[in-house]
Amino acid sequence: MGEDQLGDRERAIMTDPTTYLSHLELSEPDKTFLDSNELIINMGPQHPATHGVLRVILKLDGEKVLGTECVIGYLHRGVEKIAEHRTYTMFNPYVDRMDYVAAVSNGLGYCEAVEKLMNIEAPPRAKYIRVILTELNRLASHQLWLGTHALDIGAMTPLFYTFRDREEILKIFEKYCGARLTTHAFRIGGCQYETYEGFEDDVKKFLDFVPPKIDEYEELLTTNRIWLERTRGVGKISAADCKALGVTGPVLRASGVKWDIRKALPYANYSEYDFEIPIGQNGDTYDRYLVRMEEMRQSLRIIRQAVERIPEGPIMAKVPKVIKPPVGEVYHSIEAPKGELGYFVVSDGSTQPYRVRVRPPSFVNLQALDIMVRGQLVADVIAVIGTLDIVLGEVDR
Amino acid sequence: MLDYITSYLGMNTTPGQAGNIFWAVVYIMIVFGGVSVAVMAMNWLERKALAHFQIRLGPMRVGPHGLLQPIADALKLFTKEDIIPSEADKLVFWIAPLIILCASFTVYIVIPFGPTHAVTDLNIGILFMLGVSSLSVLGVVMAGWASNSHYPLIGSLRSSAQMISYEVAMGMAVVSAILMTSLNKEGTGTLSMIGIVQAQQQQQIWFLFKFFPLGFIAFVIFAIAMVAETNRAPFDLPEAESELTAGFHTEYSGLRWSLFMLGEYAAMIAVSSIAVTLWLGGWLRPFPNTLTGDTWDLVFSLFPGFTFLALALVAFVGVVRMPKHPYFRIQTIGLAGFGAVLGLIGLILFIPPVRDRIQDIFWFVAKVAVFMYLYIWYRATFPRYRFDQLMKVGWKVLLPIAIGVLILTAILGVLL
Secondary structure, eight states: OOGGGGOOHHHHHHTTTOOOOOOOOOTTTSSOOOOOEEEEEOSSOOTSTTTTEEEEEEEEEEEEEEEEEEETTTTTTOOOHHHHSSOOHHHHHHHHHHHHTTTHHHHHHHHHHHHHHOOOOHHHHHHHHHHHHHHHHHHHHHHHHHHHHHHHOOHHHHHHHHHHHHHHHHHHHHHHHHHHSSSOETTEEEEESSOOOOHHHHHHHHHHHHHHHHHHHHHHHTHHHHHHHHTTSSSOOOOHHHHHHHHOOOOHTTTTTTOOOOHHHHOGHHHHHHHOOOOSSSOSSSHHHHHHHHHHHHHHHHHHHHHHOOOOOBOOOOSSSSSSOEEEEEEEEEETEEEEEEEEEHHHHHEEEEEEEEEEEEEEEEEHHHHHHSBBBBBHHHHHHHHOOOOHHHHHH | HHHHHHHGOOOOSSSHHOOOOHHHHHHHHHHHHHHHHHHHHHHHHHHHHHHHHTTTTOOOOOSSGGTHHHHHHHHHHHHSOOOTTSSSHHHHHHHHHHHHHHHHHHHHGGGSSSSSSSSSOOOOHHHHHHHHHHHHHHHHHHHHHHHHHHHHHHHHHHHHHHHHHHHHHHHHHHHHHHHHTTTSOOOOOOOHHHHHHHHHHTTTTTTTTTTTHHHHHHHHHHHHHHHHHHTTTSOOGGGHHHTTTTTTGGTTOOOHHHHHHHHHHHHHHHHHHHHHOOOOOOOOSSSSSOOSHHHHHHHHTHHHHHHHHHHHHHHHHHHHHHOOSGGGHHHHHHHHHHHHHHHHHHHTTSSHHHHHHHHHHHHHHHHHHHHHHHHHHHHHOOOOOOOOHHIIIIIIIIIIHHHHHHHHHHHHHHOO
């Protein structure tokens, strides 16, 4: 292609590779600002409601959204590439930095994937500890989602209530492994730390503490007229669209598909617990809200069963000092708070993975944004970004 | 000259009626200063109350319990660099905050804090208030346009649409209250703010309870519309932080931004004053007609003094509960001094001449304060409406009800 054949777009990118030009085009670009009724605006990457550094380019007709384009990569740290230069053990803490509000789930997925590759099985006690911590983390993640989602829609107060209660979970994490956010709680083959003295009491105390608090959040929002108007029928997505786009997690379940990896392809020891998978019917923001609220309660049920049954025993399986999986590849997925979190690990027989590919739920779910907001209003874009529950650390990796 | 100044003191009217410019200017100064202080107090109160709704402490560092925080904020804003975006329309950008400020302060001319405590009493008082306060739309549009940026533009368009739509329902509610003023022997109503309160006194009822529930519904409509009119939660979408960063004043900073805030809070107090005047009996003390006699007069006239003594008591409780650590010594002394000042004011308010003069103002301010608290409460509780829903509420719900109430009030007024 000669220089003269380049369009404006290509020319601009060639002169300054850092520019990003939108694919969205105004229908009548020649008209002046006053005559035109279409507008292209940037939402983000510095914007209070895009949950980090997401940039959404919006094409607006007045307040109506005609098209969106997500620009990602502002938080790209090359986590997958880093994996190729670290040993399996050394890479473990890196996965915590992807979805940093659900670090325990990330760690669980990675450890189980490598265990599957090496044919190791974690001992029962380790599995119970893993389930307790993962479910606590799911609760913390949902609480953070609820607070920020409500804040985006304009209700300030739930944010502080959810953070107050999330604090109790973080305290348990801190007592267990010393870290609050990027926990690095699990090791390949089990858990490194035995539970601290009083761990079970703390968890049980938490189980009694939190249900009234969840009722409190619901009291503020579930039947609130304005909340209903802002969420009902907003950001609808059908089950077929969800499947086509690979959307998973609460977003998929709110569209009426009963798909939860904990039940469908049980990992850890989830098959031993008795719990429900809440599903919605309409696939709108309100249903996703209800599904997540119910998931919090179901998580509590799982934790209660796990704490009651937790056996004594070793917490680490017999794992070689140097982790050197046989040549091969494995895909292992778990149900992270935001959806299906998958790890595809390829081993060439050395101490370092040949390739680690992560299937992040936030990244895949973010694709649905365009379908969900097209034809709706600017305010709905905010509501939908909130309801998708994305974490940019995981989208960009 | 001295005669000119002292001649007003004997009169029983507002300075405007008496044609005394000196006292009119003095009153204007007092009102301007008083409102500015009220805005500062409101700022502190909002942050504190909102914080306590949200299990936080709010400002605690500057002064005891953050009492000096508004002053610190003001100083910070005054000393900030004055930024005008290079692409902005500089003149309009410069004028916009001034228009909002002027519009929201000018209305205070007719607000009656008592039968004589107003700068003047226009015979079209309420129309003047509604007219002037709606001028602030102009400032909003100018600010959004002059910033030459997308977010402020969308914010100002939303804001102007919202303020204009809600003014209609608001006006209808106001008219139904004005109709009630004509229910006397002569059948003559009034638009004068002082006249409206006096009509409530004559009819021996707050218009809130007149033709129950008609007066009440009109009041509720006004109370909703006034929140929308002042762009506060849950109708704060012109400055919806999560969507439009800060709406029409996104590009403003420092002093100019603080003028917007000053204007916004002054407007909140102004519309609350209208509501108090029209429906809650303005400066009238509770039960002015049933609980009469010297004893009751005395009891009610002691309220202002006791209120300040109670505030002083709160301050002293704060002093006792202050941590006993050298770090907090200055704050403790400051809080004790603040309590002492409040107590002193309380004692001064017990002196009979002061007591009689200050009563009306006290009841008026107390009623307005209830509205101010409601504003904070709404903000802590409600999510934000979406633009189309807001319009729907304004045009399809509030306006028809307001018109219905107006017609029913008119019919009842003719029949009775």
